Amino acid sequence: MIFGDKLYYQSLKKLVAFDRKGLIQAFDYIDSHRHRGYFVGYVKYEAKDIFLGKDIVLKEPLLYFEHFAKSRPFPLKKNIWNAFYPHLKPQIDFYVYKDKIVSIKEAIAKGDTYQTNFTYPIDIFTHCDEESVFYSILNNQDTPYKAFITNEFESILSFSPELFFEITSKGANHSIIARPMKGTIQRGADQEEDLKNKAFLKNDIKNQSENVMIVDLLRNDLSKIALKGSVEVSKLFEIQTHPTLHQMISEITAEIPKDISLYNIFNSLFPCGSITGAPKIKTMEIISKLETKDRGIYCGAIGVIDKVGMRFSVPIRTLYKKCKHKTYTLNVGGGIVWDSKTSEEWDETKLKSLFIYPKIDFCLVETMRVQDLKIIDFSLHLKRLRRAADYFGFKFDDSLQALKPQKDGILRILSDKNGHTSKIYSEWLLPASNKIILSNEFLDNRNDFLYYKTTYRPWYEKSMQKITEGMIFDEVFYNQNGELTEGARSNLVLEIDGNLFTPPIECGLLGGIYREKLLAQHMCVEKILRLSDLKQADKIYCINSVRGMTLVEVQK
Numbered sequence: 001m002i003f004g005d006k007l008y009y010q011s012l013k014k015l016v017a018f019d020r021k022g023l024i025q026a027f028d029y030i031d032s033h034r035h036r037g038y039f040v041g042y043v044k045y046e047a048k049d050i051f052l053g054k055d056i057v058l059k060e061p062l063l064y065f066e067h068f069a070k071s072r073p074f075p076l077k078k079n080i081w082n083a084f085y086p087h088l089k090p091q092i093d094f095y096v097y098k099d100k101i102v103s104i105k106e107a108i109a110k111g112d113t114y115q116t117n118f119t120y121p122i123d124i125f126t127h128c129d130e131e132s133v134f135y136s137i138l139n140n141q142d143t144p145y146k147a148f149i150t151n152e153f154e155s156i157l158s159f160s161p162e163l164f165f166e167i168t169s170k171g172a173n174h175s176i177i178a179r180p181m182k183g184t185i186q187r188g189a190d191q192e193e194d195l196k197n198k199a200f201l202k203n204d205i206k207n208q209s210e211n212v213m214i215v216d217l218l219r220n221d222l223s224k225i226a227l228k229g230s231v232e233v234s235k236l237f238e239i240q241t242h243p244t245l246h247q248m249i250s251e252i253t254a255e256i257p258k259d260i261s262l263y264n265i266f267n268s269l270f271p272c273g274s275i276t277g278a279p280k281i282k283t284m285e286i287i288s289k290l291e292t293k294d295r296g297i298y299c300g301a302i303g304v305i306d307k308v309g310m311r312f313s314v315p316i317r318t319l320y321k322k323c324k325h326k327t328y329t330l331n332v333g334g335g336i337v338w339d340s341k342t343s344e345e346w347d348e349t350k351l352k353s354l355f356i357y358p359k360i361d362f363c364l365v366e367t368m369r370v371q372d373l374k375i376i377d378f379s380l381h382l383k384r385l386r387r388a389a390d391y392f393g394f395k396f397d398d399s400l401q402a403l404k405p406q407k408d409g410i411l412r413i414l415s416d417k418n419g420h421t422s423k424i425y426s427e428w429l430l431p432a433s434n435k436i437i438l439s440n441e442f443l444d445n446r447n448d449f450l451y452y453k454t455t456y457r458p459w460y461e462k463s464m465q466k467i468t469e470g471m472i473f474d475e476v477f478y479n480q481n482g483e484l485t486e487g488a489r490s491n492l493v494l495e496i497d498g499n500l501f502t503p504p505i506e507c508g509l510l511g512g513i514y515r516e517k518l519l520a521q522h523m524c525v526e527k528i529l530r531l532s533d534l535k536q537a538d539k540i541y542c543i544n545s546v547r548g549m550t551l552v553e554v555q556k
Contacts, residue, residue, distance in 0.1 A: 445508025
């Protein structure tokens with residue numbers, strides 16, 4: 001289990017709670033055993049109801065902690081290349097969001113709330129495994145309160161930059177620090193714009209007023225457990241910079257009794273006011289009516305407890321997935337006040353999701369054969385290009401449907417994220433070789449880029465160089481399970497006992513246009529093919545839309 005800059009290992013005990021009784025028992029156990037090792041885990045947002053005196057029971061854990069004997073520094077792995085590029089689908093659209101903001105402003109007008117932190121979930125689909133997702137995002141944006149937690153119930157990948165609270169020993173008492181985060185602006189396109197945005201955020205009255213509301217709320221929460229006269233605001237309106245945005249933070253400190261229980265700490269502080277709004281209890285009631293899905297770990301608390309203190313984050317920037325489910329959930333949101341502008345708040349929520357994307361530029365690609373000034377299978381190419389644009393969140397150039405090629409040969413279309421396209425023509429030439437070779441390295445099929453045609457293909461660069469130099473027709477790859485996938489520029493078809501077989505897309509390959517046609521015409525069927533099948537095949541074909549079906553043989 002990972003939290004912050006430490007990896008915790010050698011598990012001694014698991015504490016899991018689904019209701020009030022279980023949560024209290026878990027907190028009591030931690031209080032009694034924290035002198036040895038480390039307790040690492042989380043409390044979900046819905047636990048707030050327990051601290052409000054309600055009896056609730058969840059099917060998933062309200063609380064999960066593991067007691068570890070040891071810890072060591074967590075080394076950050078660098079990616080050789082990026083395999084993670086997910087598809088994001090918000091569970092609400094702008095018009096639903098707009099209606100929610102109207103409801104919040106009606107509540108503000110009645111005096112029920114001054115600021116409400118409204119959030120919504122985004123579904124995230126990826127082919128990548130959990131560890132690849134975690135390290136990919138971490139390479140983009142390392143944060144002090146990162147967490148990687150997997151258990152029999154769920155997986156949590158958190159990249160939170162926000163400290164909920166930290167408690168450390170200080171003489172006869174404990175000191176506590178809280179750093180609420182409220183106020184956001186995007187990074188600038190260049191250094192000048194970036195500094196301008198940062199200065200605007202620091203001095204903007206709206207963001208300052210939102211921030212100070214939460215500072216006052218946390219001062220009030222801390223005063224419930226603090227020694228008299230010890231609560232202080234040590235920092236106000238400081239700006240913290242991250243790869244995709246700037247955020248405003250403040251800091252409140254206090255001293256608390258050394259013998260205070262974990263339950264009393266959470267009873268007074270949980271959940272963090274920065275993700276509820278003010279006044280806290282009434283605003284949480286408003287949130288429960290507006291948000292149709294449980295927040296879960298999002299906006300709860302993730303942290304570590306040991307003999308010298310404890311540290312908890314507010315789990316924003318956090319991906320969550322139930323065990324055996326394929327789709328992650330990422331929640332985003334922001335504080336809504338009377339003068340909030342709906343379109344700006346909506347854009348800010350989208351900005352807060354950008355941290356998950358790798359920092360790479362690439363284009364979508366379609367390579368087509370032009371004969372008699374007509375593009376062969378043009379409608380199928382456009383359909384695939386549109387599908388890729390939808391997956392990656394790129395704009396699609398609808399004017400392509402009226403494209404008239406200028407000459408015969410090979411036409412390559414490149415489309416960037418803004419929908420701008422370029423067209424490159426080249427001469428169609430006979431291949432210099434009909435030989436194929438087998439790659440010495442496998443490709444992991446848990447790679448989002450393998451399933452779409454883009455300019456980002458670092459794993460095929462050496463192969464394409466060999467093809468360009470006329471050394472081979474193609475280089476054939478296989479996945480981590482020993483299953484054949486594709487060539488660097490073509491799909492693979494094997495003829496075995498008079499039947500044609502091609503690997504299923506799930507093995508980790510691009511759904512080629514010519515492949516799609518063969519399957520639709522029932523000339524070929526999908527089948528998992530292994531290295532032994534390649535050696536025993538009666539005939540081997542490399543297929544693509546530019547060259548059709550090319551008979552090849554393995555180079556000796």
